[in-house]
Amino acid sequence: MKEPPTRDSVVAVDEEAERILASYPPDRLRGKADCLRRIRAALDEGVSAKDLTEAVKAYATESAGFTRSKVCFSDNWFNSARWRTHVEYIATNRxxxxxxxxxxxxxxxxxxxxxxxxxxxxxxxxxxxxxxxxxxxxxxxxxxxxxx
Structure with missing residues (x-):
């Protein structure tokens, strides 16, 4: 008979992705697991963690005065890859x-x-x-x- 998984093996923590997600405005966080998966996919694609963190911070600054109806929640922002425009802008500026x-x-x-x-x-x-x-x-x- 197969033993049930332990709690330690159920959730593998991706500290790098967690740090990036922590840069997102806390009042707009939604779907943490999906966000972390999308962040990991972006990092695996070759986007640097520093650039992605800067992109998150740039979006947070850019949308600071927006009402909740005008902002993009984290799950949608990472799912629709809106971070790409910010990363491209950062690379161009560099x-x-x-x-x-x-x-x-x-x-x-x-x-x-x-x-x-x-x-x-x-x-x-x-x-x-x-x-x-x-x-x-x-x-x-x-x-x-x-x-x-």
Whole structure:
């Protein structure tokens, strides 16, 4: 005769999915088991936990002033994959930020190579970033008047 399952084996806790769901506004939580299953599916699909958590927080902030009739409950939000638009927006912003940073570093590298008078305003952190990105050499930094 087969023994009944123990309580420990009945519910396997997915701590990562639980943390993500905990970011959802508590007054809009519904269908916890379904939400956790959908979150796990998204994570297994390759979405990072950090991005999904940021997406949940972004939706919570965006819908903070909405009445209950205008908000999306958690089970519907995860079921209809509304989180995807937020995750895509986060990824787009990340890429734009990288592009702006690269452009800024390129401009600073030009200052250093040209020994522009504004080089004195380059911070030590920016010098480190220029060296790490290999946009300038240590000799060029020294010639521009930074770090010996």
């Amino acid at each position: 890429e734009q930020t990288k592009a702006v940073k690269a452009e800024m570093l390129a401009g600073l590298a030009n200052w250093v190579t040209d020994r522009h008078p504004l080089c004195r305003h380059i911070t030590p952190g920016q010098v480190d970033a220029l060296l790490a990105a290999e946009l300038v050499t240590q000799a060029q930094i020294q010639a521009a008047g930074h770090r010996s």
